[in-house]
Amino acid sequence: MKIKEINLQRYGPLAGCQFEKLGCFNLFWGENEDGKTLVIEALIKIFFGKKIKEFEGINRVEEKPQGYIVLETENSREIVLPRDGSLTELIELSPLEAKNIFIIRNSELFFSRDSQSELLFFSEFTDRLLGLQTKKLEKIKKALQKIGRLTRADSTADLSDNKDMDKIQSRMKKAREVIEKIDQLEVQIKQEGWADLEKLLATLEERRDRLRHQLSQLEAARRRELYQEGKQSLENLKKSQATIKELQGFEPSLERDWIEARKEIEIFDKELAKDQQELRRKKSLINLKEEEEKKKKRQKEVLQTKQAQTQAQLKELVNEYQEKMMKLAAGETRFSLFFKLMIGGFTLAVMAILAWLIKSHQLFPWLSLFGVLVFLGSGAKILWLLARRAKVKSLWVKIAHRAAGLGYSASQIEELLPQLAHLENQINQLEKEVIHLEGEKRQLVGDVQGLQKKIDEWQQRISEKEKLISEIRRMCQVSSVEELRERIQLLERTKTQAAQAQAFLERNFGRQSNEINSNLRYWEQQVQELAEYKAKSVEVAYSEEEKTRLEKEIQAIEEEISGSEGKLKNFRQELINLETKINREIRLPSSLDFRCGTIVEMRALRDKLTEFVNEVEENKRIVQLILEIFEEIEVEEKNKISLLFGQQSPVSQYYQEITENKYRDVVYDQENLSIVVKTDSGQELKAFQLSAGAFDQLYLAIRLALGEAKFAQEKAFFILDDPFIKSDPRRLLNQIRLLKKMVEMGWQILYFSAKGEMKEALAEDIRKQKVNFYTL
DSSP: OEEEEEEEEEETTEEEEEEOSOOSEEEEEOOTTSSHHHHHHHHHHHHHTTOOTTSTTTTSSOSOOEEEEEEEOTTOOEEEETTTOOHHHHHOOOHHHIIIIIEEOTTOOOSOSOHHHHHHHHHHHHHHHHTOOHHHHHHHHHHHHHHHTBSSSSTTOOBOOOGGGTTHHHHHHHHHHHHHHHHHHHHHHHHHTHHHHHHHHHHHHHHHHHHHHHHHHHHHHHHHHHHHHHHHHHHHHHHHHHHHHHTTTOOHHHHHHHHHHHHHHHHHHHHHHHHHHHHHHHHHHHHHHHHHHHHHHHHHHHHHHHHHHHIIIIIHHHHHHHHHHHHHHHHHHHHHHHHHHHHHHHHHHHHHHHHHHHSOOTHHHHHHHHHHHHHHHHHHHHHHHHHHHHHHHHHHHHHHHHHHHTTOOOSSHHHHHHHHHHHHHHHHHHHHHHHHHHHHHHHHHHHHHHHHHHHHHHHHHHHHHHHHHHHHHHHHTOSSHHHHHHHHHHHHHHHHHHHHHHHHHHHHHOOSOSOHHHHHHHHHHHHHHTGGGTTSSTTOOOOHHHHHHHHHHHHHHHHHHHHHHHHTHHHHHHHHHHHHHIIIIIOOSOSSOOOOSSHHHHHHHHHHHHHHHHHHHHHHHHHHHHHHHHHHHHHHHHHGGGGGSSTTOHHHHHHHHHTTTSEEEEEEETTTTEEEEEETTSOEEEGGGSOHHHHHHHHHHHHHHHHHHHTSSSOOEEEEESTTTTOOHHHHHHHHHHHHHHHHTTOEEEEEEOOHHHHHHTHHHHHTTSSEEEEO
16 A cells, blocks of 8 residues: 555645655655654644554644545555545554554654563564464453452462452461461360350250240230231221211201201292292283283384375375365355356357347447357356366375275265374374383383392292202212211211220320321331231230240249359350451451351351361462463463564564674563664674664664564555664665665655755666655
């Protein structure tokens, strides 16, 4: 895997730093402070992201580099960092391996100034290469140390006295001391006869314990009986209290109120029924009056409608007719006059004409003319009067026709006018009758309102009484007065039962206060404390006389035991001391404390202590044997580190080439944790004894060898920051030849330098384009 392109857009003062088409050997040259170190730091951050704590002084620029690196594999696949991940993810290259092998910063070729850290790196690196288990062996040895509770994780370690190892050393010492003390007590037991005395004491204690057991059985029977009776009394009291609470308010006065209310409701119902009947009668009369009133009003409305129609259709015509008839009547008195004048004028004219025919005289024509004029004037007047009479008659016909349409029957005006007057009288009469009916109805309505008020009062009083009964029903949750009476009687019986139960509880358990709920909780607690006895001594009946007898017999035995214990007092104290030491200081493996109150228990504890000591010693022996085996394995594993060094190793070969065979072999001294170099004359020199240039060249050879071991299949790249700054010109050329050889082997070199010697040494290769030259 090679670096194909580097593009650093921005990193601190660096900007627009781009290197394309990198070759196998690339020289990046620039003066000091031109940015070589910053470029390498940016590359490291892009390679490993945030996992860069192995690189000291890497955060001179705190910001994250902006840019990318293009890598190309042997099969021409391109990988872009950081987009595609990190080198740790892609090729399993840890930051520590990169620091100690492939990336040389600040011209420092060595790994660490600490030999232990250097050994740890070589060990871990060798483990990954060869599949070794050095760390696992250390973990197993630590686990074995804990199992064996040793001071160290090696086969020569003794038992530890640390707290995390349970102070096993001190416990073992004290266990042996206790065993020795028990052996001394065994001698005294035989000399003082304590064994026989202890047997007698054991017999007495056994008899006493048996009597105590009988007494405890008797007491358990008493408590059982008290528990049963107390529980029953408590349950009865609770039930009674619940019943009393449920029946609270069931007073005898409620029954009396119910009965009195029911009687009053019966009286009120009778009065209510009577008034309701009268109310219905009055309402019926109101309905009849209303029907009659409506009928009269309908008749009135019909007549008023007819009157309105008559007014609209006949009044003007009748008035006109009457007016014309009056005028016609006045003209009728002159009609006879005009008729007579017409006859007289006609007669005068005829007679004058006849007289003129008979006897011609000038007077006769004038008389005849006068007669004709009188005749014509009177005739015209008569015709005018006749025309007026015809109009009046025509008007009457029109009136008669309309009157017939309105239901009137009249042949002349004198017949019609009375009918019109009668219509007005009928309307007035109906109006009087309607007013009379309204007065009667108002009287009836007043009566109804009065009755309704009385009914409402009766109903209110009935409702109040029914409400009283309903309230008693609701409050007492009963449906009848009989049920109420039963509840009242039940309440009295329950109060009596509660008083009896409370008296029993107070007599046997006492009382805590005057408040019943507080006493109930107290009694319940007292009874509950006796619950453990509910199934005990069921075959035993409690007797006060039997209790007194057992107590006296136990007292006599205890007096005899007290005398025997006085003789064993000092011996018992010794046993107590042993018991305390075993339980508090030695702490044998057990979840319970051990007893050491008798000779039998003392001997049993001696066996336990001996077993404990033997187990710890055997466990220690086995762990030490196992540790010896693992120490041999560990030595073999550590010796495998020498595969990286020694004769014919890559490190030795590279170092011979760099130093032109001045140094022959490079080996690793396991005992002193140091790298040793052998000269061609056989002299052995430690690494720190070499000159600065030889020292750097040694670690360059080691890095090259480790790189070959890490990437044996597909080669990668080395990033070098002036690693040959301490080399003389001849060795510099040897080191350059080694770098060229590495390029030929497939490695890529990115060499950063500020030395003119390096640029001059590679000038010909740069001209021939064997080395890519970049100026910073």
